[in-house]
Amino acid sequence: xxFLNVAFGCDDxxxxxxxxxxxxxxxxxxxxxxxxxxxxxxRLVTLGRCRKKNLYAHGGExxxxxxxxxxxxISGVVLTLxxxxxxxxxxx
Amino acid sequence: MGDxxxxxxxxxxxxxxxxxxxxxLYYFNFVQVPALAxxxxxxxAPGITKHVAPRALFYFRWAALVTWLAGATxxxxxxxxxxxxxKPTYYPIGVGAWLGTLMLFNVWVLIWPNQQKILGxxxxxxxxxxxxxxxxxxxxxTNTMLSIPMVFFMVASGGVFRTxxxx
Numbered sequence: 001x002x003f004l005n006v007a008f009g010c011d012d013x014x015x016x017x018x019x020x021x022x023x024x025x026x027x028x029x030x031x032x033x034x035x036x037x038x039x040x041x042x043r044l045v046t047l048g049r050c051r052k053k054n055l056y057a058h059g060g061e062x063x064x065x066x067x068x069x070x071x072x073x074i075s076g077v078v079l080t081l082x083x084x085x086x087x088x089x090x091x092x
Numbered sequence: 093m094g095d096x097x098x099x100x101x102x103x104x105x106x107x108x109x110x111x112x113x114x115x116x117l118y119y120f121n122f123v124q125v126p127a128l129a130x131x132x133x134x135x136x137a138p139g140i141t142k143h144v145a146p147r148a149l150f151y152f153r154w155a156a157l158v159t160w161l162a163g164a165t166x167x168x169x170x171x172x173x174x175x176x177x178x179k180p181t182y183y184p185i186g187v188g189a190w191l192g193t194l195m196l197f198n199v200w201v202l203i204w205p206n207q208q209k210i211l212g213x214x215x216x217x218x219x220x221x222x223x224x225x226x227x228x229x230x231x232x233x234t235n236t237m238l239s240i241p242m243v244f245f246m247v248a249s250g251g252v253f254r255t256x257x258x259x
Contacts, residue, residue, distance in 0.1 A: 066233035069122065076240030083241050084248075084257070087183050091258055 098168055106162035110246075112155035114239055116148050121236045124148070125229070141211055149207055156199045160192060184258065188245030195235045195242065202231035 065071030124140065131137040164171060167189070173179045174186040175193075206224035209216035216224060248257045 064230075066230055066237065072121070072233050072237050073240070076237040079237065080241040080244050083187055084244070087187055087245075088258060090177075090183055091180050 098165055102162050102165040106159060106166055109155045109158040109162060112151055113159050114243070116152040116155065117232070117235055117239060119148065120152070120232055125232075145207070146211060146213070149204065149211075153199050153204050156196050160196045163189065163192060184245050184254065185249035188242055188249060191238050191242035191245065195238050198231045198235050203228050203235075206231075 063071075065075050124145065128137050128140055131140055167174050167185070170179075170182060174182040174189050177183055177186050205214075206228035208214040209221055209224040210228060247253055
């Protein structure tokens with residue numbers, strides 16, 4: 001619960017809902033665009049919306065990973081893994 | 093004799109120039125950018141932008157071009173095979189070659205023209221300089237990111253490393 005609060009900036013009640021511990025009706029009071037029935041895959045989408053909403057609400061914006069050296073290096077490593085698997089798949 | 097020049101000398105020059113290019117790229121990103129932020133606080137930044145940056149940029153952009161040309165020389169008749177992924181043998185080096193080409197594009201089309209404005213080598217207003225600073229910064233960071241898979245595929249395209257990575 002704490003992780004979801006910190007990592008995604010979610011309201012407690014929304015976190016309970018995302019974790020499947022809350023009634024859908026309890027979301028009515030929350031200003032979140034959430035479908036009435038939420039399969040597990042959509043719970044992730046809701047998390048994303050939740051995070052975005054939280055960022056906007058606090059006047060922030062999505063950060064560019066290239067603004068930090070670590071973000072740049074991690075992006076490079078991830079890109080390497082993706083391309084490596086694409087080439088490996090193409091070769092076999 | 094042809095192979096000696098194309099594959100031997102060509103590879104040697106490719107690696108030498110590549111070290112200078114990527115070495116200076118890492119210098120800019122890991123050393124100069126953070127150092128400039130610190131130097132701006134005590135007023136010593138002009139020393140870097142006036143005496144260090146133009147020299148580093150000179151070797152940086154020409155080393156980029158020499159690296160690409162030497163790489164193209166090594167590919168020789170297989171240049172099209174690599175860039176168009178026509179034969180599986182050339183898939184790994186093809187990916188490396190495309191990444192290197194994108195990086196060369198960034199150097200000459202995005203980084204260098206914008207750095208000229210930032211360093212005052214080309215006339216620019218303050219808003220233009222601010223915009224140029226952001227474009228050059230992101231292009232440089234993009235190249236740092238691309239250099240990671242680029243070096244991987246350059247190294248993984250032949251020898252025992254290729255066998256280990258791709259079977």
